[in-house]
Amino acid sequence: MTKLLITDLDNTLYDWVSYFSQSFEALVNSIQEITGIDKAQLLKDFQTVHQKYNSSERPFATLEVESIINYFGTNDRDVLKQKLAPAFSKFSQKRKETLKLYPEVIETLEKLESSGIKVVGHTESYEVNSVYRAEKLGLNKYLSHLYTISSSSSSHPNQNKPLLDHTDLDWVIKLPESERKPNPRLVLDICEREGISPEDTYYIGDSIVKDISMANAAGVNSVWAKYGKDFHSANWKLLVSITHWTDADVKIEEDLKTMYSKERPKFEVSSFSELQNIFSI
Numbered sequence: 001m002t003k004l005l006i007t008d009l010d011n012t013l014y015d016w017v018s019y020f021s022q023s024f025e026a027l028v029n030s031i032q033e034i035t036g037i038d039k040a041q042l043l044k045d046f047q048t049v050h051q052k053y054n055s056s057e058r059p060f061a062t063l064e065v066e067s068i069i070n071y072f073g074t075n076d077r078d079v080l081k082q083k084l085a086p087a088f089s090k091f092s093q094k095r096k097e098t099l100k101l102y103p104e105v106i107e108t109l110e111k112l113e114s115s116g117i118k119v120v121g122h123t124e125s126y127e128v129n130s131v132y133r134a135e136k137l138g139l140n141k142y143l144s145h146l147y148t149i150s151s152s153s154s155s156h157p158n159q160n161k162p163l164l165d166h167t168d169l170d171w172v173i174k175l176p177e178s179e180r181k182p183n184p185r186l187v188l189d190i191c192e193r194e195g196i197s198p199e200d201t202y203y204i205g206d207s208i209v210k211d212i213s214m215a216n217a218a219g220v221n222s223v224w225a226k227y228g229k230d231f232h233s234a235n236w237k238l239l240v241s242i243t244h245w246t247d248a249d250v251k252i253e254e255d256l257k258t259m260y261s262k263e264r265p266k267f268e269v270s271s272f273s274e275l276q277n278i279f280s281i
Contacts, residue, residue: 008205011228
């Protein structure tokens with residue numbers, strides 16, 4: 001009987017918190033050097049844009065930041081992109097340095113594949129970001145499908161640029177905004193689409209509240225990637241300062257923590273490679 005592994009991406013296959021916080025800080029520090037705008041004001045204005053789009057991961061949100069528009073006296077995206085080219089370059093450079101898979105991820109995916117285990121990815125990141133990262137890291141070679149939230153817009157200066165390349169349409173499956181964690185229905189929908197029963201499905205993720213509770217409720221084998229919480233507190237603090245979460249979102253998160261405080265995974269791993277033991281490879 002074929003088995004299915006559904007793997008979360010952020011902080012399960014790579015350290016998203018460290019990668020994005022450091023890249024974003026490099027962007028903001030460079031903007032401050034160019035403009036002299038107070039960093040606290042920049043972070044506040046970024047948060048406003050992030051809440052507008054319900055996403056903290058929009059590097060080109062820079063082109064909509066009020067204090068930046070006021071400083072240059074224009075909201076022309078092409079002009080602002082040119083003025084801030086060094087800052088975008090700093091972001092890209094730091095992203096190249098910090099966006100790395102956890103140790104032995106590729107080796108483990110190769111062994112799972114060779115053992116006949118089907119692997120798909122699932123993330124709450126919008127497809128414009130998750131597909132970029134998956135392909136940059138070579139994950140598209142091992143994930144049969146990538147289930148990701150459908151973007152309604154892009155922050156890219158070229159508004160005619162498609163969110164996805166036509167070559168991605170076969171393996172990327174876009175989910176509606178309503179299909180978010182910890183809704184067990186979305187896991188069952190993935191099982192049904194992949195043609196594998198919940199009993200033969202494993203879901204690995206770093207969040208007890210969202211990943212493990214969802215997997216347990218869906219009746220699949222839950223695997224807690226506890227290593228996904230090993231990130232620097234300063235990186236997390238920066239992300240909190242620019243989060244797209246509203247006060248209502250924070251309240252929902254606190255309620256979920258209370259509701260699922262006693263949730264336990266069927267398995268827990270200290271590294272992604274320990275999946276090999278679970279699947280007896």
